[in-house]
Amino acid sequence: MIDLSAPATKVKINYSPKNASGYKSASSAVGKSRKTQVRGLHNFFIWLAIKLRIFFLVIMTVRSLKKAIEYYRQIIHLRENVWNGNMKKIYRVGGKYFYNQYTPAWPSKQYDEMIVRETRRRIFHETSHSCSFVFFAITRKCPLRCEHCFEWDNLNKKETFTAKELDLIVDHYKKQGMFQMHLSGGEPMLRVREMVELLNKHGNNVDFWVLTSGFNCTRENLSLLKQAGLKGIVVSIDHYIAELHDAFRRKAGSYDAALKAVQYAQELQLATAISICVTKSFLAAGHLWPYAEFARELGVEFVQLLEPRNIGNYKDQDVLLDEMHIQMLEDFFKSVNHSKETSNYPTFSYHGFHQRRVGCFAGSRSIYIDSAGNVHSCPFCHTAAYNIKSFIDNNKLAEVPQKLNECPRFGKVV
Ligand code: SF4
Structure with missing residues (x-):
């Protein structure tokens, strides 16, 4: 595990990327970033x-x-x-x-x-459409070994879904009212051909995004997806310092691959987001604001701040943020999105903010199908209500239940 920790009592939020040791200008790494913000x-x-x-x-x-x-x-x-x-x-x-x-x-x-x-x-108090938004882990294969991986227990086993079954599942949820799907894994870019087929078939009715580490995001592959109708890409970048990102992801070169993915996505006119698992040590060492500056330089539209959860590879580890770190994230979230000084920064989403106030959208608007076919309300609380693969195997997709187990931690937004 990477240890960037500073004593929590000495936390000082660093507002200047130049003060962060090892900070390297993102623009020098990826060239000229685009400007898409409407002002x-x-x-x-x-x-x-x-x-x-x-x-x-x-x-x-x-x-x-x-x-x-x-x-x-x-x-x-x-x-x-x-x-x-x-x-x-x-x-x-x-x-x-x-x-x-x-x-x-x-x-x-x-x-x-x-x-x-x-x-x-x-x-009408309609709750039948609980799956407007579906996260779908389409593969168990992944070449990375990320510290925080929540799919850890499912990885690198025999593939659960054939190409035909992927299509059956997308078709099923489309009929249930899904209008947006994020394809994840494992590393979904290992199944580019199948994703292109899905997009060609369903892309007119569903907004598709891909969640990737950047692996296999060649210009050619992203171009195929763009032509098939891909709307956006979320690339995981867990540090602005290349060596620390690669250490977190346990694969040399993954930082460069992630930056290339962002660059190609931007050139191809895909909406781009980056996603980070914000650990206690990352926060304590004051890396949040330099990371925000890094994201601004990259020219991405969105940044997703994820809290570590003690599931998957983090199971039984003391990774949950404490009150002080949550407060830091909330202060940052409010400031970076609304203050004048950061008006040209990307939009930062932080689910923990609304989850602690109004509940979670998981289970009422979104669901998560993991790479073994278990259907949860969200990727971060493993509370499977059913396994979609067993319904396919028994030729009973029409009988898939609508009810899901809701988030045990925050409940759901009504
Ligand atoms: S977090 Fe994603 S990229 Fe990392 S090991 Fe897990 S599935 Fe692979």
């Missing part, structure tokens, strides 16, 4: 257009002005709870607008479907 009047009018569209969809669903105002406010309020206020950052990539990696691109029928679904949930 000024363009930003104002796009948000106006999006909000008018939301209101239109709500009023068409409830058919009452008074109720439409009420439900519109509820939807906006939910968003403000997630982002600690009115989050204005938005990005234009490939002719579409994105404001986070968990919301379909705008404008699109998938985006409209999300709003209608959210409205119906409120009016």
Whole structure:
């Protein structure tokens, strides 16, 4: 395990990347990063257009002005709870607008479907569509050995799903109302050919993203996915210092591969996010702000901050963040997303913030299919409700239950 720890009582948040030892300019590593953030009047009018569209969809669903105002406010309020206020950052990539990696691109029928679904949930207390968003671990194969891996116990065994079964599963959840799917693993880029087939078949109705370590993200492979309709990519980068990222991922060269993946994705007009498992030692050593500067230099649209969980390779380890570290993350999350000084930084998502206030979206809007076929409400709490593979083997996909075990830690957002 990497030890970057400083005594917790001496924590000092470092606001300058230049002060972080080993910091290397991201732009020198990947070349000129793109600028996709929509600013000024363009930003104002796009948000106006999006909000008018939301209101239109709500009023068409409830058919009452008074109720439409009420439900519109509820939807906006939910968003403000997630982002600690009115989050204005938005990005234009490939002719579409994105404001986070968990919301379909705008404008699109998938985006409209999300709003209608959210409205119906409120009016009719509809909870049947629990799987609008599906994380799908399509492979058990992975060449990395990451310190925090939550799929650890499933990795590098016989593949669970054939190409045909991947298609059956996507088709099943599409019929259940899924409009966005993130393909993960293992390393999903080991199944590029199958992903291209899935996207060619289902990409018109589902926004697909790929979650990768950067392995096998050649320009050619990402180009094939882009042509098939891929919307975005989430690349795991756990440190801005190459050696420490590679040590965390236990594979030399994985930092360079991750940066290349970001570069190619940007050149191909894919929305790009990076994801980091924020450990106690990372926080204690003051690496968060330098990492934010690194992300800004990379020119990615989104950064996902994940808390370590004691599952998978972290099972039985003392990795859960304590109150002080959570407070640091929350302060950072509020500041980096809303302050003037960081208005040109990427959008940082931190699930822990809304989970501790309004619950988790897992189980009510999203599900996680692990690489062994177990279906959980989320990747981080292993509470499988059923195994999708056994339904396929018994030719009973139509009988898959809708009910999922909800997050045992935070409960679900209603
Ligand atoms: S976290 Fe992802 S990349 Fe790392 S070992 Fe697990 S599956 Fe592989």
